[in-house]
Amino acid sequence: MIAGNTPVKQRVRDGRVQALPHPWSAWLTLSSDPDNTRHADWKELDRLIWQELGLPFSDSVFIRSYNIQLPDQVDLHGHPEVLGSHPHDTIHTWGDFMFAGTRGFDRSDAEAHLRTLEQMNFRPRVWVDHSMFIGNLLHNHKFGGIPEFKDASGYTYANQYYTLDLIRKAGVRYFWDGTITSVLGQDRELSLRQYHLERTGSGRRGTLDWMKHKVGDTFGLGKAFRDQFQGNQAYRVHRFLDGSLGYVFPRYGRWELADIQGLGVLLAPAMMDRLVAQGGICMAYTHLGKRKAGHENDAEHVPASTRKSLEHVASLHRDGKLMLSSLGRLLDYLVLRDHLTIQGAAFTFTADGLAFDTVGPHELAGHSFTIKGAVPQGITVHGTKGAVPHSILRHGDHAFTLQFPEA
Ligand SMILES: [Zn+2]
Numbered sequence: 002m003i004a005g006n007t008p009v010k011q012r013v014r015d016g017r018v019q020a021l022p023h024p025w026s027a028w029l030t031l032s033s034d035p036d037n038t039r040h041a042d043w044k045e046l047d048r049l050i051w052q053e054l055g056l057p058f059s060d061s062v063f064i065r066s067y068n069i070q071l072p073d074q075v076d077l078h079g080h081p082e083v084l085g086s087h088p089h090d091t092i093h094t095w096g097d098f099m100f101a102g103t104r105g106f107d108r109s110d111a112e113a114h115l116r117t118l119e120q121m122n123f124r125p126r127v128w129v130d131h132s133m134f135i136g137n138l139l140h141n142h143k144f145g146g147i148p149e150f151k152d153a154s155g156y157t158y159a160n161q162y163y164t165l166d167l168i169r170k171a172g173v174r175y176f177w178d179g180t181i182t183s184v185l186g187q188d189r190e191l192s193l194r195q196y197h198l199e200r201t202g203s204g205r206r207g208t209l210d211w212m213k214h215k216v217g218d219t220f221g222l223g224k225a226f227r228d229q230f231q232g233n234q235a236y237r238v239h240r241f242l243d244g245s246l247g248y249v250f251p252r253y254g255r256w257e258l259a260d261i262q263g264l265g266v267l268l269a270p271a272m273m274d275r276l277v278a279q280g281g282i283c284m285a286y287t288h289l290g291k292r293k294a295g296h297e298n299d300a301e302h303v304p305a306s307t308r309k310s311l312e313h314v315a316s317l318h319r320d321g322k323l324m325l326s327s328l329g330r331l332l333d334y335l336v337l338r339d340h341l342t343i344q345g346a347a348f349t350f351t352a353d354g355l356a357f358d359t360v361g362p363h364e365l366a367g368h369s370f371t372i373k374g375a376v377p378q379g380i381t382v383h384g385t386k387g388a389v390p391h392s393i394l395r396h397g398d399h400a401f402t403l404q405f406p407e408a
Contacts, residue, residue, distance in 0.1 A: 009238040009246060012353065014339045019371040020188060020280070022334075023394065023402045025324035027186065028282040029273070029314065030331045031058040031289075032177070032252050034093050034129060034259075038075045038290025042302040043083065046289050049303055051087035054315045059327030060289070061091030061129060064114045067101035075290065077121065084123055090329040091127040092118075092171070094134045095164065106135055107161040115167050124172030126329035130179060136162045138241065139249065140179035146241040165243055174356040175332045178239065178249035180231065181256060185272060186281025188235040188335070196233055235282050235335055238355070248355055250332060252286035259286055262293040265307030273314055277322045282335075284328060332356070334368055341370060346377035348403065350384050360384040365391075366408035376401045 014020070021028055038046075050056050065078040074097060075083065083089070095114045098106040118125070130140035138145045144162040151157050184191070184199045191199065193214060198207035214230065217223035231237065231251065239249040258267050264287045276283055292302065303311075317323035326334075336356045342349045350360040357364055361384040375398045382391050382403060394402040 009240055011238045012339050015341060015343050017343055017373045018338055018341055019373065019400070020338075021282075021324065021371070022369040023371045023396060023400070024321045026278075026280050026322055027276045028324040028326070028331055028334075029268075029276065030282075030284050030326055030328045031287060032091070032127075032129065032284050032328050033058075033061060033287045033289040034131065035061050035063050035075060036093070036097075036131070036288050036291055037071055038288075039073050040075055040080065042290050042292075043075050043080075045302045047083075047086050049308065050289075050311065054311055056311065056315060056318075057088070057325050057327065059088040059090040059329060061093050061127070062089055063093055064096045064117055066097035067104050068097040068099055069102050070100045071097070077117070077123075081121065084121060088327050089123070090125055090327050091129055092125040092173070093129050094131040094136060097131065098134055098136075099132050108164055108167070111136070111164040111167045115171055118171050126172060127175045127177075127332070128168050128173045129177040136164055137179075138165065138168075138176055139239075140177070143242055146243055148243045163243070165241055165245065169245075169247075174248065175236070175329065176239070176247055176249045178231070178237070178251050180251045181254050181286055182233075182251045183253075183255060184233055185253065186276055186279055186283060187233055187251070187253070189233060189279070189281040191233045196230070200230070235284070236332060246355060248332065248336070250284060253283050254286035259288050260291040260293045261287070261289060261302060261307055262296060262304055263287065264289070265304060265310045268307075268310040268314055270310060270313040273310070273317055273323065277317060282331060284331070333364075337365065337368060338370060343372070346380045348372075348380065348382045350382075350389070352385050359386060361386050362389055362405065363408060365389060365405035367405065369394075369402050369404040371396075371400055371402045373400050375399075 050058065063076040066074045066076040068074055095111045130137035133141050135142060136145040144160065146165045147160050148163045149157050149159050194211045197211040198204065201207040201210060213223065214227055217227050236248050236250040238246055240246055254267055267285055314323065318325045333356065336353055337350060340351045340353050342351055352358055352360050376393055376395060382389050390406060392404045394404060
């Protein structure tokens, strides 16, 4: 286990529940930001990723872009039809309020955009901070999570950038933690040493960081250094500055690879084969609609190498090795999995209270969970409101899978 700086105690998976459901050895999802996406490029991406390759990833949107430096950036205001074309589950803050000239942002914008989401019947499950947006929660700024400020004379002012309550009202249950991890495969137990080796990709630097971390831990030194490293969990409980709790997750990648050219490198066949071989889950950080500088005039938006990487991902999925899904679905799976309680033959999915207030057929629809051992005599499967319809797939005597029908 990583020396912990998890701020809040968190439920961990029952050891009998396998990390991933049968038959998958790893799980990949994309977490793409919509920055810089022109409509022609959006159409090419939609055609390739969702229509041609049929990859079940989700996308993110700007509700409205006010960015005067990127006047043709796709948003829901100009292109409401994008929502119906392929799955979306992420909002990139309340819109693009960066480089918006004299136009500012305050809580009333969030209220207006919340109404837009409700009118469109769109309930995003994930929030991702954008650039230096003043209403960010965890990335560059934390103003979005602070309800009020107090000045030096003791006066209290309501913070007009505070919208965390409205973000939840929109449906959001998962928040990007503002970090990028270079460790391929989260949700794997790594020793502190292994973690630093994988994070740095270098034996020498990894060993040095590991020693620094360990020595600091022992003597209570270098807290800032150690706090950068949250361990290799896929998600954590975070206490926001308004006191509320929420789930946060890191994304996998490298800052300089977060564009359509870089995606080909990040998801290169050798890397995805490695992910499958070592296991774990991967929430890959990218900007699908962004080209690396120098590629502005390329005829095609998606370069051949990125197409090849995506085709390989599709083939690993077809072969039953690499699970693919939307980002929200993957996070839901992890929370449901970690809140499955086993007592004898009684299997109970409990509500965690942050992502789920109740767990029943609707919440479990389409999910499956693999459990070690033989199927217990008289097995029962309950949610928070009683028995849940399911089927059981046996893998000999050593494991079985609980499957829940699609809604
Ligand atoms: Zn952004």
